[in-house]
Amino acid sequence: MFLFQILKQHALTLFLFTKSDIKTTLIPITILALCAAPVHHPSYIPETMFWIWLHLLQFDVSNQTLDPEEDALNKRDRPVPSGRITLRDAVILRWTLVPICWALSAAYSLQVFYSSVALSVLTGIYNELHAHAGHWLVRNMVNAAGFASFEFGSTLVARYDRSHLDKAGYLSVLFSAGIFFTTIQAQDFKDTEGDLAIGRQTLPIVFPSFSRKTVLPGMMGWSFLLTYMWQVDVWTGSVFIGLAQITGLRFLVFNSRASDQVSFYVYNVWLTMAHALPGYWRYYHKAM
Structure with a gap:
């Protein structure tokens, strides 16, 4: 019973890292992946959602360890400012998630692994290398590339053949990346x-x-x-x-x-x- 409570607390902490991006990232990308694949078996649906969520967790933990002081003022329900996890442990989690995401992706195919590596690199560029605070055009480009990596990998996971996409799949990812690049200011x-x-330089600023x-x-x-x-x-x-x-x-x-x-x-x-x-x-x- 005690072990169950501990696992429940940790699971809730992980969920809270990604809570604000469920409706803006997890749901739209899941829908695109399932529609663009297409899905050949119902079991692929939770697999696809978990792959997206795990990589979203990697991004969010990275993002939320950069400026905990800001979150302490504006987003106190997040795990670090709320005290559910220390900043040190969150940083350890951030880098531990990288090989976990890569290992899971490699179990599907080399192409899914490449998508995971691309996401990790783009996460580092956006967060640790501060592309999120740079020129709005660079920020939009990194955002679009990140979403394209999300969608390419998740669409492969949703397919029966996880080594390539058909023409409709490629077009779906290409169109989505274009949408994010041109309308991300929303x-x-x-x-x-x-x-x-x-000090961010977004287009609206x-x-x-x-x-x-x-x-x-x-x-x-x-x-x-x-x-x-x-x-x-x-x-x-x-x-x-x-x-x-x-x-x-x-x-x-x-x-x-x-x-x-x-x-x-x-x-x-x-x-x-x-x-x-x-x-x-x-x-x-x-x-x-």
Whole structure:
């Protein structure tokens, strides 16, 4: 019973490291992987989610050991500022997770292993080498490359043949990386105040007015392209494009922190739908 309590406490600590990224990273990437693969057996679903979560944990632990003082002020429920784990132990966990992620990935295929290595390298560039606080263009590029590595590896894990993707799989990852590169500023508006305090140079900070004008055309452009490429029906396409328009207009019209948080939630609904479209094409058109 005592051992169970200890394991439960550790499991909760690990979960809290990733809690804030469940809806923004774990769910959208899982949906893309399952739709782009396609999945040949139900057992691949939890495997895929665990692979994504474990690598997300690696990233989040790395990120949350960089500036614990900031988290102590703004995000006190995180494991380090809340005292669930010491900073020293969190740093040890951060580097222990690297070989664990690599070993798990190598058990699937060499290609999944390469994705895991790429994620570890990009995590180090983004966090320890401070790309997150550098020029917004570099930050966007590293972000897009990181998500592409997440998606490439997780889509392989979700497949029966874990050594390569088909054309639809490659296109899914390519389109998603493009979306993140051109619209990632949607997640930065709500964090402008905190980013300013630690010297980050996000697009909303460098170009406050212009950056808000980039969301609508970016989302609309991708909506029309994906609707065409995945041969979406008129009703589904209208909902998808309409959601992009509503989200983009929200960022233009409302600019409070609370409004930007809501707009970001709506953006994630649109993003999740964008990630599901390869499944629409694969299961609808290929069945015809």
